[in-house]
Amino acid sequence: MNPTLAPLLDAHRAHGPEALRLLADRAYSHPSTRKHLREQRISHTIPKRSDQIRRRKAKGPDGGRPPTFDKDHYRERNTVERGFGRLKQWRGIATRYDKYATTFLGGVLLGAIVIHHRVRK
Template sequence: WNDKNLPVEPADHALGRSRGGWTTKIHALTDELCSPVTMLLSAGQDGDNPMLMPLFKAHRANNTGELGRLLADKAYSHPSTRTRLRALKIKHTIPERSDQIGRRKAKGSAGGRPPAFDSGMYLHRNTVERGFNRLKQWRGIATRYDKYALTYLGGVTLAAIVIHHRVRS
């Protein structure tokens, strides 16, 4: 047992408070076969959008394949996120939030054009939800019993490996 080179555990252990108690949020990139490829954890009350770029960095560090297209929900629709995705040359399909639509329309011609959105492509976003559904079929993932975030992430990774193997065989 080597306790000198342990990975750094987050101060909050990816635990956050909500009305129902302690929560942890899993952020994941999935492939076209609904298999989770890259996963990160955050506290339950943390936003989704700030975790997108760390998720990409983790994906690039651990995978040789490029990202084909990002299909994301409205939580990722901030203009700075779209700008960053364009700079990284990542194609994306993200719907615009209703408050962003209203603000753009209120500005009139100064509001600019709406971002491109392919509703046909967005129909494939269910692969992300199905990937999370497969992860949550594991009792230890659905109800976090692990004290440490690294242990929980290890369980999530193990579940993802088994799911990946089942989908491919």
């Protein structure tokens, strides 16, 4: 499982019990990640990697049922990716030259506020 995913999900859950849905790319398609998400009762939309599809099909009927994948939910991930792309246009954020994490976070917050106000005009 991805070592940074569990702490991130725990931090999100600490802010409230609202429903959580994870939209992730193929890098998070490992079976242990999917198992952890099922155990935590977190719905997720993660595409399958081609090697996983081939391996499951090679097993035939013993390969089990493929995980569900909702294309409509996955399309929403594009919005998040474009937001990160806009944020990375800020040189200090893209290069991560800041010495302190709080300075970097301040830059991210400032960039997000400016982008938000530009989009709202």
